[in-house]
Amino acid sequence: MRCNSDDLAHYMQASYSHASMHIFITLSAVAVFIGTRHVFSKIRNEMANLTVIIIGAGPIGLTSALIAVQCKRVHRLVIFEEENRSRVENRSYQITIQPSLVSFLRGYGVDFDNLEGEWQDGCFYTRVGVYLEYIIHVLPLYRAETDIKFGTKFSRDCIDTIDVMSGRKLVLCCDGRTGLAGQILGLSDECAYHSTASFGALAAIERSSQTLVPKPEIRVHNIGFDLSAYVSSELEEKSKSTFSLKIFGNSRCRFLALAVKKSDTKIVKAMKTVLDKSMMRNIFLKCFNTYKRPEETSISDSFCLNNMKFSPRLFEIRLSQKTETAAYISDCDTFVITEGDASRSFNFNTGMDINLGLKSLSSLKPFIERITVAETEYNIMSSLIYKMEHSDRICKYFLKYGLKEYLFM
Ligand SMILES: Cc1cc2nc3c(=O)[nH]c(=O)nc-3n(C[C@H](O)[C@H](O)[C@H](O)COP(=O)(O)OP(=O)(O)OC[C@H]3O[C@@H](n4cnc5c(N)ncnc54)[C@H](O)[C@@H]3O)c2cc1C
Structure with a gap:
């Protein structure tokens, strides 16, 4: 067969537009795929929610609870506390909250004007039971469904209760210096x-x-x-x-x-x-x-x-610091972290020890926001690293300035 130059031009134009059509269809399909994925991931992110389980209703556990219920993704909060409510509210020792943490807690709605206590140099002095009673009272006022299980010791038997809860979960072990919850949930009990x-x-x-x-x-x-x-x-x-x-x-x-x-x-x-x-x-x-x-x-x-x-x-x-303060259990889609004395504490009473635990809670809200939407392994890992690095910085800060601020100045 013979082709003249017109035929060739016509043929080339036809194949060119055919190829363009192919490219156009492919690009459109990719765009639709990316768009749909984006929309789905946006919907999933918007619908993503978290159940927060707190072990220990001491000052750090209950402050964590107050922060958690104000995160819009947290739809359910469960607290395990081995003592009964009146024992918790009657705890008698005094706590001193530093000025920077007074502002931090005000940001979460703590109304210091309605707490019995005394002010001196910007520090707030109160009885720990007064603070705990206040938080127990305000928690149900928030949107999240709240269940405080007083008189319920968290033990291995309680793991099933957590496992059957649907969706992603965050367990905060705030069970104090001698607490075993972290260990029960698989974190190492080693300390530095x-x-x-x-x-x-x-x-x-x-x-x-x-x-x-x-x-x-x-x-x-x-x-x-x-x-x-x-x-x-x-x-x-x-x-x-x-x-x-x-x-x-x-x-x-x-x-x-x-x-x-x-x-x-x-x-x-x-x-x-x-x-x-x-x-x-x-x-x-x-x-x-x-x-x-x-x-x-x-x-x-x-x-x-x-x-x-x-x-x-x-x-x-000395300051003791748990070497493992965060983990993710993929089987039951559960994050576990330790906070407060369960994570780090002095073998000494400075009268301001609560501040050490409170300071670490400044990363709790961003952490909750990150883990609620973390889908990939990379996102899960980077959320854990974020929390562990913050915990590490708290210890380093206290080793450098803590005792000076609390005792020597
Ligand atoms: C006698 C004493 C005096 C103190 N005086 C001061 C002071 O003057 N100023 C100051 O700032 N700090 C003081 N502290 C230190 C202060 O108690 C801690 O720094 C602070 O309470 C840490 O809070 P937390 O919530 O991490 O732990 P904790 O207050 O120890 O709370 C842990 C909670 O977990 C509960 N729990 C433990 N195991 C379980 C379990 N398996 N299941 C369910 N619940 C569990 C406990 O009953 C408790 O309610 C004092 C401590 C003591 C013991």
């Missing part, structure tokens, strides 16, 4: 112990007749002690270590926290090693009577003998 480069000792004075009204703390610095009555005069030296003292708590239970920067001066060595209990008792007795609030009555030696518990010697103040 960090030195704060300080030594400390604690005392608690209990009176049955006083009230539980919170009192702002007292801080005193550069205190020296004369231990010549207890240790040999060889231990006396010119460059003595000086201590910081903090008196806090309510008038029924007063705590004394004594701390000193790590050193091997003779006085520190003596207070770390001499096991004469009367030495530490007299130090705390003298500290209390010298620096107490003016309206408080002094305490006697015999009162101390019967009513004061104290560390028999100085010990190293």
